[in-house]
Amino acid sequence: MKQTVLSCDTLVAGGGIAGIAAALASARSGAKTLLVEKECVLGGLGTLGLVTIYLPLCDGMGHQVIYGIGEELLRLSIRRGWQDKYPAPWLEGGSPEEKAKIRFEVQYNPHLFAIDAEQLLLDAGVTILYDTRIVDVEQENGFLRQVRAYNKGGETVIRPKMAVDATGDADLFRMMEGPTAVHEAGNPLAAWYYFTGKDGLRLKMLGAADIPGQTTASLVNRRFSGLDGAENSEMVIQSHRQILNDVLQRRETDPSLEPVTIPGIMQIRMTSRLDGAYTLDEEEDHHSFEDSIGMTGDWRKNGPIFEIPFGCLHNAAKCPNLLAAGRCISVTDDMWDISRVIPTCAVTGEAAGTAAALAAALPEESLAALSADALQETLRKNGVRLHIAEIL
Numbered sequence: 001m002k003q004t005v006l007s008c009d010t011l012v013a014g015g016g017i018a019g020i021a022a023a024l025a026s027a028r029s030g031a032k033t034l035l036v037e038k039e040c041v042l043g044g045l046g047t048l049g050l051v052t053i054y055l056p057l058c059d060g061m062g063h064q065v066i067y068g069i070g071e072e073l074l075r076l077s078i079r080r081g082w083q084d085k086y087p088a089p090w091l092e093g094g095s096p097e098e099k100a101k102i103r104f105e106v107q108y109n110p111h112l113f114a115i116d117a118e119q120l121l122l123d124a125g126v127t128i129l130y131d132t133r134i135v136d137v138e139q140e141n142g143f144l145r146q147v148r149a150y151n152k153g154g155e156t157v158i159r160p161k162m163a164v165d166a167t168g169d170a171d172l173f174r175m176m177e178g179p180t181a182v183h184e185a186g187n188p189l190a191a192w193y194y195f196t197g198k199d200g201l202r203l204k205m206l207g208a209a210d211i212p213g214q215t216t217a218s219l220v221n222r223r224f225s226g227l228d229g230a231e232n233s234e235m236v237i238q239s240h241r242q243i244l245n246d247v248l249q250r251r252e253t254d255p256s257l258e259p260v261t262i263p264g265i266m267q268i269r270m271t272s273r274l275d276g277a278y279t280l281d282e283e284e285d286h287h288s289f290e291d292s293i294g295m296t297g298d299w300r301k302n303g304p305i306f307e308i309p310f311g312c313l314h315n316a317a318k319c320p321n322l323l324a325a326g327r328c329i330s331v332t333d334d335m336w337d338i339s340r341v342i343p344t345c346a347v348t349g350e351a352a353g354t355a356a357a358l359a360a361a362l363p364e365e366s367l368a369a370l371s372a373d374a375l376q377e378t379l380r381k382n383g384v385r386l387h388i389a390e391i392l
């Protein structure tokens with residue numbers, strides 16, 4: 001089998017929202033950046049997974065908490081039109097009172113967003129390798145020295161200085177046998193799909209998240225870890241059955257109904273994550289961290305604001321040149337449901353990509369040598385707000 005060998009400053013594993021943000025930030029910071037994605041479309045759950053609601057950049061009280069690439073991608077997602085959600089006061093200069101009444105969230109077209117994100121990365125100088133799955137890593141004293149990936153051209157060996165694990169499931173950390181933890185309760189079944197019918201194009205959201213204090217009906221009487229091949233296939237098959245049943249049932253009242261897109265990637269929320277230098281908890285609402293790399297609100301309720309410490313993105317003592325971004329950063333199970341959403345994935349992606357680029361330029365090529373001050377200075381320069389005191 002043919003072997004191709006590539007080298008780069010930053011390898012971004014996975015091209016979901018976190019991977020897009022990480023690759024963009026890394027390339028803009030001057031690093032030679034390679035993004036490897038197993039599918040042929042960027043966006044992960046946010047495009048192929050048909051999760052097309054870019055949850056809020058605000059705290060629900062009229063304060064914007066997410067800036068930088070988190071905001072840039074939200075604006076890009078609706079550049080060519082929006083679907084059901086359009087927060088006019090936020091996008092058209094409304095008053096603070098008007099902003100407090102509506103959350104800064106949008107719904108977008110997944111196909112156009114994926115194509116525009118791809119062009120954004122290419123313009124920034126990112127090399128994208130599609131249809132390529134990372135399957136293995138080689139390490140030396142905890143340093144990730146190379147990854148092995150496969151595509152139709154055979155084996156690709158990639159030798160990065162720094163890497164960002166944006167696979168959603170902490171796959172690189174798991175391949176390294178590094179520090180990881182799993183979500184205890186697992187996930188309910190989801191079966192979101194798009195259809196057209198008498199009311200035009202609609203997103204059907206079958207299978208809701210677990211929201212504390214709310215009872216939501218599950219589609220099936222079991223939960224899924226997302227970490228077992230046979231179980232994953234069963235989850236996908238059950239999701240397909242749910243979609244078919246829903247379509248047939250709805251056709252009884254709307255014979256014109258046609259499903260137009262079903263998910264091209266498994267719709268799973270919380271699986272495996274980094275067990276990092278710091279693990280953020282839901283109790284740390286409004287807590288200030290000296291090494292904060294950005295903030296997030298809580299999509300489920302108005303009020304909370306969380307600063308995200310840099311330690312949630314790495315465990316430099318065990319994996320000195322590997323960072324996590326997106327839905328696999330280091331948070332407790334309670335916090336996971338807050339941090340896994342699209343805007344927060346963009347925040348942690350931007351921070352991880354920036355940190356990777358800065359560390360790759362250091363002689364040690366290690367996160368231990370990177371000061372939080374240097375990272376924060378670059379993030380600030382790029383428009384990110386780091387602390388609650390900066391926005392209230």
Ligand SMILES: Cc1cc2nc3c(=O)[nH]c(=O)nc-3n(C[C@H](O)[C@H](O)[C@H](O)COP(=O)(O)OP(=O)(O)OC[C@H]3O[C@@H](n4cnc5c(N)ncnc54)[C@H](O)[C@@H]3O)c2cc1C
Pocket residue numbers: 013014015016017018019036037038039042043044045046049051052053054055132133134135166167168171190191192207265266267268269325326327328340341342343345
């Ligand atoms: C049913 C459901 C509803 C949701 N609803 C919302 C919502 O309304 N709004 C919201 O903001 N969020 C929502 N979320 C959460 C949100 O969509 C995701 O958590 C977020 O998009 C995750 O982004 P990510 O980049 O971290 O991971 P992912 O989107 O999972 O991206 C990971 C990428 O890595 C690639 N990859 C994985 N392994 C490899 C490998 N070995 N080699 C190469 N590539 C690899 C994958 O193909 C994928 O493209 C929902 C999630 C689900 C499942």
